[in-house]
Amino acid sequence: MVLDVWKQIKKQQFAPIYVLYGKESFLINETKQLLISNILGEEESDFNLSTYDLEETPIEVAIEDAETFPFMGEKRLIFLNNPGFLTAEKTKDKVEHNLSRLEAYLQEPAPYSIIVFSGLYEKLDERKKLTKELKRKGAIVEAKKLDEQELKVWIRERAALNSVQIDEDAVELMLTLAGANLFMLTTEVDKLALYVDAGKSIDVHTVDKLVSRSLEQNIFSLVDKIIHRKIDEALRIYYDLLKKNEEPIKILSIISGQFRLIYQVKELARRGYGQQQIAGYLKIHPFRIKLAAGQANLFSDEELTRIMKMLADADFQLKTGGLNKEMIVEMFLFRLQKNKA
Known part of the structure; x- marks a missing residue:
C-alpha cells in the first residue's frame, strides 16, 4: 500500500526510481510532497528540483539532468510527468523518446539523483521490458481508489503517522461523514490528531464533535x-x-x-x-x-x-x-x- 512507501521515505530510505500511477491524484501529489520535504532542504529546491512534462520533453534531456551533480546539496529530485511510454493508454506525446537511453540509465542510476515518473494512468503496460525493469529497480506506487477496507486501513495508519490511535467505531463514523474523499479524510484525521495529542486515542465522540460537515x-x-x-x-x-x-x-x-x-x-x-x-x-x-x-x-x-x-x-x-x-x-x-x- 502507498503508506508503506511513505514510511520508507520518512525513514530516509529512498529508491533511485519511483513510478506513481493511478487515478487517485491526491495520493500522487501527497507522495511527491513527501519526497520533496524529505529529500531536499528548504533552500535546495531552487537548485536541485526539476520537473519535466514527457509529452513535451524527450526523456534523454531529463536523464542528462539526472546525471548532473547536485548544486549546494546531496541529492537531485527529478519529476517526470506523463510518461506515456509506460502505458498502453492513448497519450498526447508530441516528441520521440530515446528509450534505450533510459534503459541504459536504469542499469546504473546516478547515486545522487532520484527520478519520479508520474502519470494519471489506470494501468502500466506490463508487457514492456522497460516497465518490468522499472518495477525491478524502483518503488511502484499504485494510486488507486480505495475500497471500504482499504479506507479503514488508511484512516488507522494516517492516525498512526500522527502518533495517535483511532477507535473502530470512530473509523466507521469518519467514513460516514467524509465518505471516500481521501483529501477530506486526511485533513480531518490530521486535525483530530492535533486535538487529542500524541499517544492518545480518537474516539467516536471526538469525531462527531469536530469533523466538518459539508x-x-x-x-x-x-x-x-x-x-x-x-x-x-x-x-x-x-x-x-x-x-x-x-x-x-x-x-x-x-x-x-x-x-x-x-x-x-x-x-x-x-x-x-x-x-x-x-x-x-x-x-x-x-x-x-x-x-x-x-x-x-x-x-x-x-x-x-x-x-x-x-x-x-x-x-x-x-x-x-x-x-x-x-x-x-x-x-x-x-x-x-x-x-x-
Whole structure:
C-alpha cells in the first residue's frame, strides 16, 4: 500500500526510481510532497528540483539532468510527468523518446539523483521490458481508489503517522461523514490528531464533535432521517441548511440522487449483481453502494416508485416557479410522511 512507501521515505530510505500511477491524484501529489520535504532542504529546491512534462520533453534531456551533480546539496529530485511510454493508454506525446537511453540509465542510476515518473494512468503496460525493469529497480506506487477496507486501513495508519490511535467505531463514523474523499479524510484525521495529542486515542465522540460537515454530509444526514421516516429531525436539518443559505434546488437534487441510487442498487441486486459489481457498473465507490443497499431494504418497490415521482414533481415545481422554493422541499417531506405505505 502507498503508506508503506511513505514510511520508507520518512525513514530516509529512498529508491533511485519511483513510478506513481493511478487515478487517485491526491495520493500522487501527497507522495511527491513527501519526497520533496524529505529529500531536499528548504533552500535546495531552487537548485536541485526539476520537473519535466514527457509529452513535451524527450526523456534523454531529463536523464542528462539526472546525471548532473547536485548544486549546494546531496541529492537531485527529478519529476517526470506523463510518461506515456509506460502505458498502453492513448497519450498526447508530441516528441520521440530515446528509450534505450533510459534503459541504459536504469542499469546504473546516478547515486545522487532520484527520478519520479508520474502519470494519471489506470494501468502500466506490463508487457514492456522497460516497465518490468522499472518495477525491478524502483518503488511502484499504485494510486488507486480505495475500497471500504482499504479506507479503514488508511484512516488507522494516517492516525498512526500522527502518533495517535483511532477507535473502530470512530473509523466507521469518519467514513460516514467524509465518505471516500481521501483529501477530506486526511485533513480531518490530521486535525483530530492535533486535538487529542500524541499517544492518545480518537474516539467516536471526538469525531462527531469536530469533523466538518459539508453540504453533502449534512444532506446525507437529512436523507438518513427521511429514510427512517424521522421527518421532524429531517425538517430541523433542512431549516439549518436554509439558514446557511443553501439553495433548495441543490438540496433536492442531492436527495433525488440518493433515492435514485437506492432504486438502482435495489434493481441491480434483484438481477443478481453483487455490491462490487454494482459499484463497477454505476462507477460509484463501493462504500456508497453498501450504504444504499442497506437503505434499499427499508423500501418496497412501490414506495420507491412513488417517492421518485414525488421528487420529480418537486423538481418540476422548483424549476417552473410558482410556489415558494423553500416550501416545495418542505411539502415533499410532509407528503413523504403522509404517503408511507
